[in-house]
Amino acid sequence: MVFTKKPSQEHSALINCLPTAETGTIFVKGVEMAFKSGQQQYQVLQGIDWNIKSGDIQLLMGPSGSGKTTLLSILAGLLTPTAGQVYLLGEEITRMSRAKLERFRRHNIGFIFQGFNLFPALTAAENVEVVLNVKGIRGKKAQCQAQGLLEQVGLGLHRNHKPCDLSGGQKQRVAIARALAGNPQLIMADEPTAALDSQSGHNVIELLYQLAKEQSCTVLVVTHDPRIIDVADQVTYLEDGQLTRAPMT
Ligand SMILES: Nc1ncnc2c1ncn2[C@@H]1O[C@H](COP(=O)(O)OP(=O)(O)OP(=O)(O)O)[C@@H](O)[C@H]1O
Ligand SMILES: [Mg+2]
16 A cells, blocks of 8 residues: 655645635644653654545554554544644634533544443443433433434344443444434544454444444544455554555555
C-alpha cells in the first residue's frame, strides 16, 4: 500500500477554511497535543488537519504509541488539545464549556472502548439501560430501548447475561449497543476487534459497516486490524504526529 504525505488539493482547500455545509461531520484544523514528562515536553500530534464526511467509515491506523488513542480522545471531547480546533456536526467542541461539551457528547457521540468497559455486576440489558438513564431515558422506556438495541446487535436472547457469561465478541456487541443508546450520529471505536477471534471480529466489523451505511452514522475506528480495511471508505495513517491518507483501491 502506498501512502502519500502530500495532502490533495481538495484537502488543502478544506483545511484553509472554516467548516461549511460541504465540510465533514468531523472537521479538524491544526490540532496539536503535547504531554509533559518531567521537565520535557513530548509532542504527540503536530498540526493535524482532517475532514470526515457523514456516513463514512474511516479507519485510523499507525504504529503503537503514534497517538491514535490520543487523537480519538480529542475528537470525542475526552481530552483537550494543546492547540487547534475540532468541529463535530458543525459545532466547535474545543470552545465549549465543560457542561455544554458533556451534553453534546451524551447526545451525539457513542464511544466504544477497547476493553469493553462493561459493569461486571450488571446484566447486558442493565449495562445498556445505565447509559440510556444518563441520557435522560428511564423506566420502561429505557428497558424497551435496551432490548431493541441488544436485538439490533444480535443479543436479544442474552439480555439477562452478565459480562462474565458472555464471549469477547458478545461483550463487544453489548459495548456497541451501549454506544448506540440515544442514536448518536458519531460512533468512535478504539480497537474494537483487538480482543476478538476472527469470526467475532468479522461480526463487529459488519455491524459498524451497517451503522455507517444504513443509519448514516459517521464511524471512526482506530485499529491495527487489517481485516477492517475492506469495509472502510478511507484509511488514514498516523505517524510522527502527522496524518497521511492511504489511497483506496
Ligand atoms: N496522559 C498521558 N500522559 C503522558 N503521555 C501520554 C498520555 N497519554 C498518552 N501518552 C503518550 O502519548 C503517546 C501516544 O499514545 P497513544 O495511546 O495515543 O498511542 P496509540 O497510537 O493509541 O498506541 P497503541 O497502538 O499502542 O494503542 C505515547 O507515547 C504515550 O505514552
Ligand atoms: Mg491506542
